Amino acid sequence: xxxxxxxxxxxxxxxxxxxxxxxxxGHTGFNLFDLIGIPYGEFKEIFPAYSxxxxxxxxxxxxxxxxxxxxxxxxFVNKKVKSLIVPxxxxxxxxxxxxxxxxxxxLFYKSKEATIHNIFVEPWISxxxxxxxxxxxxxxxxxLVQVTYLLFRTKIKSNKEKEVDFILLGVFILLGFVSTYxxxxxxxxxxxLLWVILRTSFGFQFYHLGYIYxxxxxxxxxxxxxxxxxxxxxKILFIAFLxxxxxxxxxxxxxxxxxxxxxxxxxxxxxxLHVSKFIAYLTESIKNNKIKNTINYIGNNTWAIMMHHxxxxxxxxxxxxxxxxxxxDYFVLPLVCTILPLIWSKxxxxxxxxxxERKMAENA
Numbered sequence: 001x002x003x004x005x006x007x008x009x010x011x012x013x014x015x016x017x018x019x020x021x022x023x024x025x026g027h028t029g030f031n032l033f034d035l036i037g038i039p040y041g042e043f044k045e046i047f048p049a050y051s052x053x054x055x056x057x058x059x060x061x062x063x064x065x066x067x068x069x070x071x072x073x074x075x076f077v078n079k080k081v082k083s084l085i086v087p088x089x090x091x092x093x094x095x096x097x098x099x100x101x102x103x104x105x106x107l108f109y110k111s112k113e114a115t116i117h118n119i120f121v122e123p124w125i126s127x128x129x130x131x132x133x134x135x136x137x138x139x140x141x142x143x144l145v146q147v148t149y150l151l152f153r154t155k156i157k158s159n160k161e162k163e164v165d166f167i168l169l170g171v172f173i174l175l176g177f178v179s180t181y182x183x184x185x186x187x188x189x190x191x192x193l194l195w196v197i198l199r200t201s202f203g204f205q206f207y208h209l210g211y212i213y214x215x216x217x218x219x220x221x222x223x224x225x226x227x228x229x230x231x232x233x234x235k236i237l238f239i240a241f242l243x244x245x246x247x248x249x250x251x252x253x254x255x256x257x258x259x260x261x262x263x264x265x266x267x268x269x270x271x272x273l274h275v276s277k278f279i280a281y282l283t284e285s286i287k288n289n290k291i292k293n294t295i296n297y298i299g300n301n302t303w304a305i306m307m308h309h310x311x312x313x314x315x316x317x318x319x320x321x322x323x324x325x326x327x328x329d330y331f332v333l334p335l336v337c338t339i340l341p342l343i344w345s346k347x348x349x350x351x352x353x354x355x356x357e358r359k360m361a362e363n364a
Contacts, residue, residue, distance in 0.1 A: 007280070007284070009296075010280060011276060011280045012063065012299070013296050013298075013299025013300065014276040014279050014280055014299065015272055015273070015276045015299075016057075016060060016299040016302050017295055017298045017299050017302075018036060018272055018276060019053055019057055019060070019302070020298070020302040020305050021334075021338065022036060023305075023309075024305065024309045024337050025334055026049045026050060027135065027313060027337075028309075028313050028329075028333050028337055029322070029329060030043055030329075030330065031330050031333060031334045032331055032334050032335070033334045036049075036275070037049060038232075044244060045244075046232065046235050046236060047235065047267070047268050047271050048244060048246050051246045051247070051264040051265065051268050052267070052268025052269055052271075052272075053268070054138065054249045055206040055249070055269065056206075056265075056268065056269050057138065057142070058142065058145060058203050058206040058207050058210070059206045059209055059210040059213070060210060061142060061145075061146065061207060061210065062149075062206065062208060062209060062210025062211045063210035063211065063213060063214045065146070065150075065207070065210070065211050067153060067154065067211075070150060071154055073150055073154060076146075076147070076150055080143055080146060080147065084139050084140075084143050085139075085140070085143060087303070088123070088136055088139045088140060089119075089120070089123075091133055092119060092123060092129075092130070092133060092136065093119060095130040095133040096114035096118070096119050096130055097114065098132065098311075099111035099114070099130045099131065099132060107318065108131075108132075108314070110131040111132075112129045112130065123136070124144075124196060125192045125195055125196060126188070126195075126250075127250065128250075131310070132310050132311045133307050133308070133310070134310060135306045135307070135310065136306065137250055139306075141199060141200065141203065141250075144196070144200045145200055146207070148204075149207055149208070153168075156168075162216065165208075165211075165212055165215070165216070169209065169212055172204040172205040172208045175201050175204060175205070176201065176202050176204070176205040176262055177258050177259065177262075178201070179198045179252075180202065180258045180259075180261055180262075181258045182194075183198055183252040183253075183254050184254070184256050184258075186252050188251075188252075198252055199249065199252060203249075205262065206265065209269075221270075223273055223274050223277045227274070228274045231267065231270055231271060231274065238264075238267070245257065245260050246264075247260075247261050247264075283295070298338075301341075301342055304342060304344060304345035305341045308340070308344060309341055310337075312337045312341065313337050316333055316337075
């Protein structure tokens with residue numbers, strides 16, 4: 001098995017599917033999706049999601065950045081505002097009203113009040129103002145990383161592009177270390193701006209790493225059975241000597257470690273690159289378009305899953321009860337939290353299409 005990928009777009013969609021599955025699994029307790037991380041004990045995995053899943057998504061975003069195509073920062077920002085910011089705020093306003101109703105009915109208590117600050121400002125800071133759409137914090141964080149990175153990167157002009165790119169990688173890694181170090185004694189109270197700055201600074205290294213990987217390393221770094229086994233052994237040794245380290249990028253909880261967040265993130269990303277390639281070759285060899293189409297659909301609709309899976313989890317708990325039926329919690333809950341948001345996305349897309357067709361017909 002060589003390093004060349006059969007279909008780059010499909011391959012990256014597999015990575016996104018695995019990434020969003022880990023997000024759902026991390027928010028729904030001990031369940032089927034934990035198998036991705038290779039379990040070796042109760043609530044323990046060799047590659048736990050919280051050791052790399054958020055850096056993985058930043059890596060994916062950096063992988064797709066095209067500096068030549070996106071050299072006009074105004075056009076880039078306008079595009080991202082339409083594709084990320086506007087949809088986020090529409091969703092956030094919806095959840096502001098939904099949680100207000102649930103709180104008033106005594107069904108929910110993990111929500112802040114639906115104030116102007118909590119609707120429009122708090123999402124840039126903690127992102128968990130209404131809890132049910134809490135994972136959406138990543139949208140605004142990613143926007144900051146993308147725009148700030150592009151503002152900085154497009155200002156650098158050099159004939160030695162490769163050298164500059166790798167020097168910048170070192171700079172961003174160093175910036176990441178500074179962020180994790182300053183986060184050791186970080187107190188979120190009255191430090192909202194610092195919270196945003198440190199988290200964004202930590203994200204740059206993974207965004208640039210995704211760009212570097214696609215441009216220079218994709219066909220050079222091995223992704224085969226041998227490299228996979230070496231990685232597994234390396235991670236097992238890491239756990240034996242340094243523990244099964246995890247962290248929270250959103251909350252800047254790095255557990256007093258400066259270098260480990262980068263190390264476990266790179267190991268986790270490399271792990272998913274392997275697993276995704278194996279899945280790509282397997283599904284390509286089976287030649288079943290339904291499997292590929294399903295993977296592509298999920299990969300192209302991770303937004304819906306990210307935004308709504310905790311709502312599904314909430315109503316599951318209310319109507320069925322978390323912990324009441326362990327077999328349902330393990331098998332059914334993670335699948336339902338993934339599938340229902342996808343159905344909602346499909347229905348919404350059909351509704352938008354019909355509305356557009358009707359509008360075009362009226363104007364004809």
